[in-house]
Amino acid sequence: MAVDTGLVDWVTEAMAPIGTVTMRRMMSGATLYLDGTVFAIVGRDALWFKADAESDAAWDAAGCARFTVEMNGQPKSMNYRRAPDDVYDDADVLREWGELAVAAGLRAPPKKPRSKKGVTRPG
Template sequence: MRARSEYLDWLIDELAPLGPIRAKSMFGGWGLYCDEAFFAIVDDDVLYLKADDTSRAAFVAAGSRPFSYTARGKPQTMSYYTLPDAALDDSSELLRWARTGFGAALRAQAAKRRA
């Protein structure tokens, strides 16, 4: 298991207004959950927030990059986007974007329940 970083601990504290935040070690990084909704990935001290068709354009417009990795020699991307740079130094912006990611996670959960 990968050791928790100061950055991860800082994020958990900053994101606490969303609700109970749980970090789960996964794939060499961390998955962040709020109320059991998987809404963020932390990899190499970079926060990636869940995006969907409702929120993806806002992340792209803010200059965010998707989470990517290589599998079987081919680049893969997931629908998780970096926190916009402007939100790194502003707690209220961080929470605003985190709520966007949390909203996408809740919509994904609701869609699974309907299926």
């Protein structure tokens, strides 16, 4: 599945007044960063904003579904919420939800670097 570059361009343009959006491709989509902070993913033909326990009430009130994947035959939800429909045609609304997502991204604990199995360090 290819990344919807039109959607990425729209998000980049809409978020420009508050920061620079960059993209990193992943398996079937892309991760979006605002000034280096993860705030969204693009996949499954949709925009999914970063969420957390602090912002869940706002996402729930807007009826935004959780991003779920199947792992080992079991559904697993991730801390991303489907963007409300009006973000696709209203830059101000996209920025409001985007700012909520950036705040969640800033609160997220830093990822631990991957260990390199089988690598022997001198010592």
